[in-house]
Amino acid sequence: MLKARRCAECGKLSLEAGHPCPFCGSEGGSAVALSGRGRLLSWTVIRVAPGRYAAEAPYAVGLLELPEGLRLTARLEADPEQLAAGQAVAFALLDPARGPIFRPA
Amino acid sequence: MRAVAIIGVGSTPFGKLEGMGILDLAVSACREALAESRVPREKIQALYLGNFVGERLASQGALAGLVANRLGLTGIPATKVEGACASGGIALRQGFLGIALGLYDFVLVAGVEKMTSSSTAEVTAALATAGDEEGEMRTGLTFPGAFGIITREHMARYGTTREQIGLVSVKNHGLGASNPKAQFRKPVTLDEVLASRLIADPLRLFDCPPISDGAAAAVLCPAEWARDFHPKPVRVLGSGHATGPATLWEMEDITSFPATVRASREAYQMAGVTAADVQVAEVHDCFTMAEIIATEDLGFFPRGKGGPAVEEGQTGLDGKVAVNPSGGLIAKGHPVGATGCAQVYELVKQLRGEAANQVLNARIGLAHNLGGTGVVSTVTILGRL
Numbered sequence: 114m115l116k117a118r119r120c121a122e123c124g125k126l127s128l129e130a131g132h133p134c135p136f137c138g139s140e141g142g143s144a145v146a147l148s149g150r151g152r153l154l155s156w157t158v159i160r161v162a163p164g165r166y167a168a169e170a171p172y173a174v175g176l177l178e179l180p181e182g183l184r185l186t187a188r189l190e191a192d193p194e195q196l197a198a199g200q201a202v203a204f205a206l207l208d209p210a211r212g213p214i215f216r217p218a
Numbered sequence: 219m220r221a222v223a224i225i226g227v228g229s230t231p232f233g234k235l236e237g238m239g240i241l242d243l244a245v246s247a248c249r250e251a252l253a254e255s256r257v258p259r260e261k262i263q264a265l266y267l268g269n270f271v272g273e274r275l276a277s278q279g280a281l282a283g284l285v286a287n288r289l290g291l292t293g294i295p296a297t298k299v300e301g302a303c304a305s306g307g308i309a310l311r312q313g314f315l316g317i318a319l320g321l322y323d324f325v326l327v328a329g330v331e332k333m334t335s336s337s338t339a340e341v342t343a344a345l346a347t348a349g350d351e352e353g354e355m356r357t358g359l360t361f362p363g364a365f366g367i368i369t370r371e372h373m374a375r376y377g378t379t380r381e382q383i384g385l386v387s388v389k390n391h392g393l394g395a396s397n398p399k400a401q402f403r404k405p406v407t408l409d410e411v412l413a414s415r416l417i418a419d420p421l422r423l424f425d426c427p428p429i430s431d432g433a434a435a436a437v438l439c440p441a442e443w444a445r446d447f448h449p450k451p452v453r454v455l456g457s458g459h460a461t462g463p464a465t466l467w468e469m470e471d472i473t474s475f476p477a478t479v480r481a482s483r484e485a486y487q488m489a490g491v492t493a494a495d496v497q498v499a500e501v502h503d504c505f506t507m508a509e510i511i512a513t514e515d516l517g518f519f520p521r522g523k524g525g526p527a528v529e530e531g532q533t534g535l536d537g538k539v540a541v542n543p544s545g546g547l548i549a550k551g552h553p554v555g556a557t558g559c560a561q562v563y564e565l566v567k568q569l570r571g572e573a574a575n576q577v578l579n580a581r582i583g584l585a586h587n588l589g590g591t592g593v594v595s596t597v598t599i600l601g602r603l
Binding site for chain 2: 135136154155156157158159160161162163164165166167169172174175176184185186187188193198210211212
């Protein structure tokens, strides 16, 4: 399951568990469990990839918003031609190299 | 603070410069700037050099000291500065501060990059290091990708059309065609832009800058002595340097870069001018959409109106503000560490009345340099002395 940290100062959520809040630099915060559901704000299809991911191209990367108030950039496991703004997405797995992966819900 | 002037500039052509290594490029631009300024070598007290991926793509570190030695400036402090694609703008800022604060009287600033010896995959990976690896780039996002996401949002929010965005490329290629320093010397049509291959949807090949080699340099001194060295000195009226969020998810609004807004505020305030006073601007069009956003963030047009402004010709040579008369990064080329200095090279030529694509009666010019996904920006405002 995906977890976020809610900042004790500014109240914003982030995935950066071990670091100060990326928005305000404060230290304190509490863990929040995320539903793993969200919607797609905007996206792209990477057709020219950096060397380490060249074999995976084309692939989609999106900016997502989760109902808990968290935004994140994540790899999408989806047919790039089927993506649409506002589309529902769901957390699929935490890839050790690529971070959280989402799929159309 | 002391008033600062630019008394000499130099630039290599931009492009695939076979047979020229990263040091050759930097030395060539610096020698031209020094010769133009007629400042004797022994008077130069410091060198600031902008460079981003020299260690990775040209296997060369310690660049500032090496360039100083090659120029016969051995002994002076020489400092490499890195702020991704804003490295050149930051170098200029450091030189400006050194003179404005009275630490030095004569400073050489330069920017350089050697990129064409590497494969596109290597360059893409090297440039991606300007992003936040853990926070975003590990997903496989690239810079064209980040701007693809931004472009889609700008289109959705403001109704900016794919045609308006493509017209930035048409304009800049048209200008590059008549700039002898430019990498691309051929105009393109809107149809060609919209039919070019997709790189990161919705951005296509002609929305992107090429992979380039190049260097640019400038010599700075206190404005009060400037006329002793050059008949048409250019004054640095204002300088701004600011940082911003490094990832898309941290940005409150991905269609605006807070670093640009902050840097321009500082520069406008120092210069005592507003966006309406600027006749010519070299802005960081690392992608077509980046130029549209820059013209909004810098206050040339209201938010969301950057697209229509291009379509109406307001950013053309005889528009409200001539944007990227050099051809910009897209057509002139984008040797990333050199770009900030090359923008200043173009504006100095404009303000002297010596530019290839001369803007009539250009009196105030603005250079806007952006690094990463907006993690750093510099804005420099120049005027005739």
